[in-house]
Amino acid sequence: MRQHLLALLAKEPAHGYELKLALEQTFGAAYPSPNIGQIYVTLKRLEADGLVRGEDVAQDSRPNKKVYELTPAGRDAVAAWVDEPAEGPRVRDDFFIKLVLAPRAGLADRMELINRQRRRYYAQLRALADLQDATDSRDTSARLFIEGQYLHLQADLDWLERCQEELV
Amino acid sequence: MTPAAAPVLLRTRDLVKDYHADGGVVRAVRGVNLEVDAGEFVAIMGPSGSGKSTLLHVIGGLQPPTSGQLWLAGQRADRLPAAAWAVLRRRRIGIVFQAANLLSSMTVADNIELPALLAGATARQARARREELLDELGLAAKARTAPARLSGGEQQKVGLARALVNKPSLLLADEPTGNLDSTSTTEVLKLLRHAHADGQAIILVTHDARVAGHANRIVNLFDGMICDDAPVALPRARRADEAGPLTPLRWS
Numbered sequence: 023m024r025q026h027l028l029a030l031l032a033k034e035p036a037h038g039y040e041l042k043l044a045l046e047q048t049f050g051a052a053y054p055s056p057n058i059g060q061i062y063v064t065l066k067r068l069e070a071d072g073l074v075r076g077e078d079v080a081q082d083s084r085p086n087k088k089v090y091e092l093t094p095a096g097r098d099a100v101a102a103w104v105d106e107p108a109e110g111p112r113v114r115d116d117f118f119i120k121l122v123l124a125p126r127a128g129l130a131d132r133m134e135l136i137n138r139q140r141r142r143y144y145a146q147l148r149a150l151a152d153l154q155d156a157t158d159s160r161d162t163s164a165r166l167f168i169e170g171q172y173l174h175l176q177a178d179l180d181w182l183e184r185c186q187e188e189l190v
Numbered sequence: 191m192t193p194a195a196a197p198v199l200l201r202t203r204d205l206v207k208d209y210h211a212d213g214g215v216v217r218a219v220r221g222v223n224l225e226v227d228a229g230e231f232v233a234i235m236g237p238s239g240s241g242k243s244t245l246l247h248v249i250g251g252l253q254p255p256t257s258g259q260l261w262l263a264g265q266r267a268d269r270l271p272a273a274a275w276a277v278l279r280r281r282r283i284g285i286v287f288q289a290a291n292l293l294s295s296m297t298v299a300d301n302i303e304l305p306a307l308l309a310g311a312t313a314r315q316a317r318a319r320r321e322e323l324l325d326e327l328g329l330a331a332k333a334r335t336a337p338a339r340l341s342g343g344e345q346q347k348v349g350l351a352r353a354l355v356n357k358p359s360l361l362l363a364d365e366p367t368g369n370l371d372s373t374s375t376t377e378v379l380k381l382l383r384h385a386h387a388d389g390q391a392i393i394l395v396t397h398d399a400r401v402a403g404h405a406n407r408i409v410n411l412f413d414g415m416i417c418d419d420a421p422v423a424l425p426r427a428r429r430a431d432e433a434g435p436l437t438p439l440r441w442s
Contacts, residue, residue, distance in 0.1 A: 137418040140410065145425040147403030152424070159376075169372070176399035183237045186412060 028100040035091035050164030196227035205258035218244040220414035236411035242395040251275035284358035290349030292337035299333040323351035363394040
């Protein structure tokens with residue numbers, strides 16, 4: 023979450039609750055909603071690391087709020103994050119290791135492992151379908167995010183099928 | 191899961207389908223036992239060549255089984271003559287296959303209305319139903335077009351509309367989103383879900399994860415046999431620290 027908050031602050035200074043709202047409004051229900059406490063803790067750590075600077079702003083009839091802005095070091099950090107291509111979702115697949123090693127040791131049957139894993143993906147598909155129903159189709163970021171999840175799951179299912187064809 | 195009270199709509203017992211090709215026998219379906227209740231939405235998945243399409247053809251009466259039994263709505267169907275199948279398909283079963291097989295000499299509208307008229311609908315009823323279906327599929331402007339002037343995806347959608355025009359109690363569909371872009375897939379899914387919400391049962395063959403996500407049961411075929419058959423359940427509630435479908439954006 024560090025980088026995500028830095029990237030939001032690169033646009034303009036904000037306080038913690040504004041950051042939470044910005045994430046929710048941009049990504050919709052597709053984004054696991056961050057807990058406000060997590061955001062405050064992360065901001066404190068970023069401040070300790072010298073990446074953001076917080077300034078108390080007085081409010082009428084309310085406690086002061088702390089508005090954060092990027093420091094030059096924070097700006098460098100977010101630029102480095104932006105420039106770095108992200109890893110694919112599966113660098114090392116735990117299921118595949120299981121599929122190869124467990125039957126060798128007589129711990130499991132390959133077909134059972136594949137079916138169990140497939141059912142998990144189906145359940146995730148269902149959750150995604152529900153998420154899609156709850157998401158406004160005009161919300162481009164959320165829609166693309168969901169579509170990406172579908173494509174990942176599609177690839178996972180196709181690949182399970184390949185494993186089944188070759189190993190079972 | 192479907193309520194226990196839902197009547198069994200389809201039942202197969204030890205269903206087998208062999209093909210004879212090049213002097214050899216291809217065992218496409220090798221003993222399938224399947225029960226589908228009224229109102230279920232079942233996706234059949236599995237690798238190419240696992241027998242999915244053949245199974246759908248046999249269930250729809252387009253090919254006779256080599257052996258085994260098939261019941262539809264309580265009626266023994268595996269030995270029905272072709273004429274009786276035609277009536278069954280007009281009244282109870284809608285079928286849409288990968289090739290839409292639209293009648294080239296008729297407009298899109300007439301292709302969709304024809305099965306309704308054959309089943310006894312008035313011209314006005316048939317037209318109203320056709321307009322409703324084409325609207326949902328985003329094809330209202332193509333009603334007077336000849337099928338040959340439609341894209342492959344549009345033809346497939348018209349085939350689906352034709353299969354649904356009589357609100358069949360069972361819809362059989364083979365890769366209904368196979369040639370479709372994302373927008374058309376969404377339209378087709380919406381239509382399928384409306385049909386399902388109306389209590390129509392759906393059995394479809396698909397590779398498409400988006401389609402499978404809406405089914406309430408998924409049957410996996412492998413080498414002509416069912417290797418898994420399970421309701422699609424929501425994942426158990428996720429803990430905050432656990433990866434769900436949203437893995438790439440998981441909070442650290």
